[in-house]
Amino acid sequence: MLNLRCALRSAALLRAPAAAAAQSGALPSSGLQPCAGLAIGPQQKQSTFYELRTYNIRPDQTAAFLKLTNEKIHLRTAHSELLGFWNVEYGAMNQVFHIWKYDSYSQRAGVRAAVAQDPSWVSDFLSKAIPMLTSQDNAVAYLVPWCTLRRPPQEGGVFELVSFRMRPGGPAVWGHSFQAALTSHDASGYGKLLGAFHNEYGQLNTVHALWWFENADKRAELRQKAHNDARVVAAVRESVAHLDSQTARLMYACPFSPMK
Structure with a gap:
C-alpha cells in the first residue's frame, strides 16, 4: 500500500532544497534515499x-x-x-x-x-x-500472486464473473484491500472463489473474480447474508474506496467446457 506519510515527508524535503537553490542560484545535491513505501508492489x-x-x-x-x-x-x-x-x-x-x-x-x-x-x-x-x-x-x-486456480467442488451450478475497474495506481495502492474483500467472502462461505485475475493487456487497472455457486438462488441467499456480516462489510468498504466501477455476469458452463 502507498505510504502517504512517507510520500508527504519526501515531498516536503524536496521542496526545501529547491527553494534554497532558487535563492542562491546553485543546484542542491540531494542525499534522499528512495522511499520504500512508494514501491509498486510484488512483481509478476x-x-x-x-x-x-x-x-x-x-x-x-x-x-x-x-x-x-x-x-x-x-x-x-x-x-x-x-x-x-x-x-x-x-x-x-x-x-x-x-x-x-x-x-x-x-x-x-x-x-x-x-x-x-x-x-x-x-x-x-x-x-x-x-x-x-x-x-x-x-x-x-x-492470476494475482495470492491466488491459485481452483476447480468447482462439483459439476453443475453457476459461475459468476465480477470485473472491477480500480482507480489508477496498481496493486501497490489497492491490492491488500482487494484481497481482503475477496477472501472475506471466500473464507466465510459466501461463494467459492475459483480464481482472481489482474489485466496485463486490455482495460488496465482491472481485476476479475471468478466464483462458483450451487445455483442462482443460492448465490442470492449468500449475497444477502454477506451484506449482514460486519467483517465482510468492513473489508468491502475499504476496497470500494479504490473502485471506479464493476460489472457482474452470471454464467452457465457449456457442455464442452473443461471447467463445469
Missing part, C-alpha cells in the same frame, strides 16, 4: 498467463453458434488448453466468455499461427462462426 513471477475472451453473438444465431462450437471446439483445443467456456445468462445477452491458458507469449504466437493454418479449423468452424458474431474482445491476465 510466473510466465503463465490467461487470455480472457468475450464474444457477442447475433441474437438469431446464439443457438447455432453454441451447437457449432460444441461440435468443432476439439479442433481448437488440439492447439492449446481451454480452461472454461461459458454462456452468459445474466449481465449480458447473447454472449459467451472463455479462458485459454498459455505458458508464454511465444507459445501463444505459435498457437495462433498454427490455428490460422489449420484447414479443418478454418473451414469447419471459423468460416461459419465469424458471420454469427457481432464483436470479439480479449484481455491478457495473470
Whole structure:
C-alpha cells in the first residue's frame, strides 16, 4: 500500500532544497534515499498467463453458434488448453466468455499461427462462426500472486464473473484491500472463489473474480447474508474506496467446457 506519510515527508524535503537553490542560484545535491513505501508492489513471477475472451453473438444465431462450437471446439483445443467456456445468462445477452491458458507469449504466437493454418479449423468452424458474431474482445491476465486456480467442488451450478475497474495506481495502492474483500467472502462461505485475475493487456487497472455457486438462488441467499456480516462489510468498504466501477455476469458452463 502507498505510504502517504512517507510520500508527504519526501515531498516536503524536496521542496526545501529547491527553494534554497532558487535563492542562491546553485543546484542542491540531494542525499534522499528512495522511499520504500512508494514501491509498486510484488512483481509478476510466473510466465503463465490467461487470455480472457468475450464474444457477442447475433441474437438469431446464439443457438447455432453454441451447437457449432460444441461440435468443432476439439479442433481448437488440439492447439492449446481451454480452461472454461461459458454462456452468459445474466449481465449480458447473447454472449459467451472463455479462458485459454498459455505458458508464454511465444507459445501463444505459435498457437495462433498454427490455428490460422489449420484447414479443418478454418473451414469447419471459423468460416461459419465469424458471420454469427457481432464483436470479439480479449484481455491478457495473470492470476494475482495470492491466488491459485481452483476447480468447482462439483459439476453443475453457476459461475459468476465480477470485473472491477480500480482507480489508477496498481496493486501497490489497492491490492491488500482487494484481497481482503475477496477472501472475506471466500473464507466465510459466501461463494467459492475459483480464481482472481489482474489485466496485463486490455482495460488496465482491472481485476476479475471468478466464483462458483450451487445455483442462482443460492448465490442470492449468500449475497444477502454477506451484506449482514460486519467483517465482510468492513473489508468491502475499504476496497470500494479504490473502485471506479464493476460489472457482474452470471454464467452457465457449456457442455464442452473443461471447467463445469
